[in-house]
Amino acid sequence: MKLIDKYTELKPLIRNKTIKYGGWTVIKGDKIKKLKGVSIIGGSLRLLDSAVEDLGNLRIIKKNFWIHQYHFYSPLKSLGKLEEVGGDLRLSNSNVEDLGKLKKLGKH
Secondary structure (H helix, E strand, O other), rough: OOOEOHHHHHHHHHEEEEEOOOOOOEEOOOOOEOOOOEEEEEEEEEEEEOOOOOOOOEEEEEEEEEEEEEOOOOOEEOOOOOOEOOOEEEEOOOOOHHHHHHHHHHHH
């Protein structure tokens, strides 16, 4: 698991718009508002009490995508350009109102 609370910790994981790490990438805290420069996540993404409000150009998450908010509600309202989540999608206590371009969910 990679616990990220600043963009400077996220940036080194991104190569050619891809985070190839196959485990959990967990973004926590109020420092990251937008995922920049990421189109594909090779593992799972978890937003944990995160201030992320925009997934940017993220299109594919190969495994799971979970939003867990315990202390405040997530400002993320839309999944935006996200087209595919290869595993589970969990939106616990999230403010997501729009699934955006989501076409595929789970293993097909």
